[in-house]
Structures are given as structure tokens and as C-alpha cells.
Amino acid sequence: MARGRPWTALEERYVQVSENRTGSVYQKARFVQYTDEQFSERVTSSGDDSRGILGPVLRAEVGDTIHVTFLNRLEDITVSLFAPGLHYDRNSEGIQYNAGGEQPGAAVPPQGTYEYTWVVYDHAGPGVNDPDSVVRPYFSAVNEERDFHTGLFGPVVITRKGMADSSGAPKDVKSEIFLLVSTCTYARSRQTGTHARRHAGTDNRCACSRVSSRREPELVR
Secondary structure, eight states, rough: OOTBBBBOOOHHHHHHTTTEEEOOOOOOOOHHHHHHHTSBBBOOOTTTTTTOOOOOOOEETOOOOEHHHHHHHOSSSOOOOOOOTTTTOGGGGGOOOOOOOOGGGGOOOOEEEEEEEEEEOOGOOTTTOSSSSEEEEEEEEHHHHHHHHTOOEHHHEETTTTOOOOSOBBOOOOOOOOOOOOOOEEOOOTHHHHHHHHHHSSTTTTHHOOOGSSOOOEEEE
């Protein structure tokens, strides 16, 4: 039902489940936070619901070092963590480029773990005319565009030195709402194949979008 009435023929195309369609279920990956190194207990907070699929909020003051122990629990894709604007050596950069040598943090395999180390220098924090905190992104950058459409992104809050409370939140902010306004094209997700096998019983990626039969793939806003 939609708005108290049956689906129209056009709407039905997006919600029906068949051999070539996955219906109204859309699979997204999401970064989540755990309390322990065994990744057995998830961290929950009052803001989890309001963030949607955004990953956990990472926090630091200028001058801090951020250590992230990362586990890839996705079944069939490699992922990474990349935080533009922060300082890192090549092993913790989280993005691949052709400069020779190994970059172990650029593609963490399924069930693999890696520890990223990021340093927060002055240039990553608030500027002279900024408030006492700024927000930067982190995301997977194995395939930067497709990783975004998969759902792998989150915020980093950088606070001026001495302006964060004991929890890491800015002292001058009473409440926080994290919002990313974007359009995700589901056909570009790196999980379309896995999603099709689970929900449509096929390996055909077009089952998730039917790109060949429509001018626009399915969009999630």
C-alpha cells in the first residue's frame, strides 16, 4: 500500500520480488563501532538513529593521534578507511596509487583487520574564522565512487585544542545532528551482486537496477 491505496503499475515495478527484481529491500554496508578488540559488542549512542547509514562519529582535538582498528566483515569486497585532511604515512592512507611498494591499508580483504593511525595537525582543525570544531569525512576508497554508493562513509569531528569535553565533543555545542544530503545510485553499489543473490535468487546485477530497461537506475535519497 502507498498513501492508503494499492501500488500503481509504475510503483509496483520498484517493490515487486521476482527472478529479475529484488523488491523494496536495499542492502547497504555501514561502518559500526565496537567496545572491544574482539568486535563482539557494538557501541550504541542516542544519535545512532538520526545518523541513518552514516558511520560512527570519530572525535579528536588538534594535536591528537587517532588509532582505528578496522575489521572488514563484508563477504566479498575489499574496503579501506581514508580520512582526507588528516596526516598519515603511506600504510595508513587508505587509498591506492601507483608509486611502487605495498600499501596494506589500501584494501582490507574480507575478514581481514588493519590498524590505521592518523595524526591531527593544525591544518586539519578549525581555522581562524571557524567555530571551535569542524567536520571532516572518512570513507572507503578502494573504489571511491562505488564505495560511496555502497554506504561506506562517516564523520570526523576535529576540535580546537582544549575545547573538547571528556567525551571528545566540543564544549561550545549543546546538541549535534550529523546530516549528509546526497543521492545514492544503487546500481553503482559494490554489493549489487550479493544483494541480487540474496533477494532475487540470481547473480544478475541488473536485477537490482534494471538499468537496461530504464533510463534511470533505482535511486535512494
